[in-house]
Amino acid sequence: MNEKKTIELFTKKSGDYASSNYICLNENDLVVDAVKRAVEKNKETILAQNKNDEIIGIVTLKDIFKKFVTKFGQKIKIKDIMTSPVIYVNMSDLLFHAVGIMRKNNFTHIPVLNDRNKEVIGILNLSDALFAELGNTISHIDSLTQDENDIQGLINIKKYQPILVENLLQQNVAPGDIAYLLSFLNNLIYLRSVNIAKKEISQKFKNFTVPNFSVITMGSGGRMESFLHPDQDNGIIYSGDENKETDLYFEELSKHFTKILDDCGIPFCKGNLMASNPLWRHSLNGWKSQLENWTKNLSQQSMRYIEMLYDFRSVYGDASLAQDLRKFLLNVLDNKYLQKFMYKNEENSDAGLNIFGNFVLEKDDEENKGLFNLKHTGTLPLVESIRLYSVKYQIEEISTQERLDKLKSLDVFTENEFDFFSNAHKFLSLILLKNQFERAKQNLSVRNYIDVYKLTDREVRMLKMYLKRIKKLKDKVRVDFSEEYF
Incomplete structure (x- = not known):
């Protein structure tokens, strides 16, 4: 097994390996024209866009030549043969995560998107030769990226962390890279815990339309600087208005996913800085109102809350809500008197x-x-x-x-x-x-x-x-x- 590649899998990000070997075309373009343009530009992957320039499908020349070259006519469009919806990875996702997703879905190519605006920055192509060269490491990747509905799998991810740390320390990997890996794995547990929680409460809220929302993690988890035993510091931001029914849904959701996290080895926050506490779940406008109240109050407790919130990142859902809140937070804190009080x-x-x-x-x-x-x-x-x-x-x-x-x-x-x-x-x-x-x-x-x-x-x-x-x-x-x- 190539040790250098093994280290890179767990420390390098998908964006580090994204290539420009793709072309974006409209979903209604004819396949014959798409093949011609891709060949002219020497690109292997076609990303299909809708009228809003959103990526909605993917197809490779290999797929076309292998499966459709004798089966489609002159009028067949890209949307008729593309794989949709598109599964993608973010540029900050660690490489092992992308490999696991590709193996699980039998992909050879996967789009890499910018974390903030979700625009395509490249295509990741991991060959069969890379998989073979990594040997037993693949079994570790498969265990870390297994069934998202399996709580035991999440527990195994947490239990596997000390083994990873030992291997990386022995190979003199930078502590920042190790902390990023641990944070990434914890965020992966967050993501899957929320998915499991959503399914657990779905029957109770089957007539409720869930608004867009983002689960955020704060503190060392938000900074991607976690070590082996961080506790929970999380919250929820959702779109729309605040009302009793919406809060009841997110209260139930947060109680379920925070319990799953605790079961997996990410313990409840002793200070109750969690989404199960109504202080840490609000609509976007509700968060803005609460921030304004915290800055007007200027108590030690409110300053502690602001400092914790300042180091937040979205780990699930609509990241644009988190981006909007961050811009508002930066604007609110652009105040010398307030900064002096923070000091x-x-x-x-x-x-x-x-x-x-x-x-x-x-x-x-x-x-x-x-x-x-x-x-x-x-x-x-x-x-x-x-x-x-x-x-x-x-x-x-x-x-x-x-x-x-x-x-x-x-x-x-x-x-x-x-x-x-x-x-x-x-x-x-x-x-x-x-x-x-x-x-x-x-x-x-x-x-x-x-x-x-x-x-x-x-x-x-x-x-x-x-x-x-x-x-x-x-x-x-x-x-x-x-x-x-x-």
Whole structure:
């Protein structure tokens, strides 16, 4: 088995392999004309569009020559022979997901769409030779992309995650790629859980017309930075008006899919930041109204809600609803006074070093006494600082690394600062991943606390170096947002 290709399957995105080997034609074009145009342009795949330029079907020259060359006449149109509706993947979908879908549907080609506007960016073509070369890895892909109605299959996906992490860590895969994979798998579980929940409640609501809706995940899941044991942070956005019947449907739906997620190993949020809580399910207009109330209220709790919501992404349904809400959220937060209040809500979050440069270890929590909370006194103050600058500069990107890259392009951070904070985020993530994997391997509870005495001397030096720099970043944030100079 080719190890490089195995790694790429689980870390590379479908958009990285999309080719321009396709042509878009109208569904009413004659097949004979379509073949002629495709051959002239040296394209193998034809994507059929309707009058609104929406992709509604797909056909390959191989299909035409193999199945229809002796069977269709001069008047046969593309729509008469195309495969429809079109099954596609998004450019941010990991490659293994596309391979699994293609195998399950016996496809050799699949369109790749832009996540945001759903426009075609290319065609993915995975040959039989690629499948054969990957050997046993295909069985893993099949298990991860099996029947969407099988809850046990979702449980298996969650159980398989530590094995994937072990393999990728052994092959020195970047921690950001591993976190993206874990987040992607969790989002896949979300998607299938919602589908299962919809079927479970369908009879109860058989006379109800379900509006378009989007299920969103927030926090580390939204940033695609999850590790091995994230809890649920989710919500629902739906189109139309809010009324009792609609809310009852989404209440039932959310209760079912959050229970499925919990059964699969993505536990309920202890703070109840879930769609089963009416605070986190609204119409698009209802969300906008709630956001305005949160910003007028300016309580610590409302700021916490806004910060959690800011890191959201759509994992199911109509992504345009999430895009609309994000634009509104960015506009609402384009307020210096509000940004200052957001900083005040986070100013006590700091890197865990005392004035002597030693680690601040847990004293009060008996279970974690003497351990270092690498999330709350390590990654969190870094992520929060980057998020504040993203709010200030109206940055739409969601992941910490993408935000850092955008902030560098805006000259908010120098090249050296970008490199340092980017590497700090990667290093802290690597230490957390290693610690969580080791605990999972020993069937211990996965947590964000580490034993600093088990780190190597080099890891201790690097951790302290990055934490000191994060403390300086927090000082910079204080100047830029609170207008306190020192």
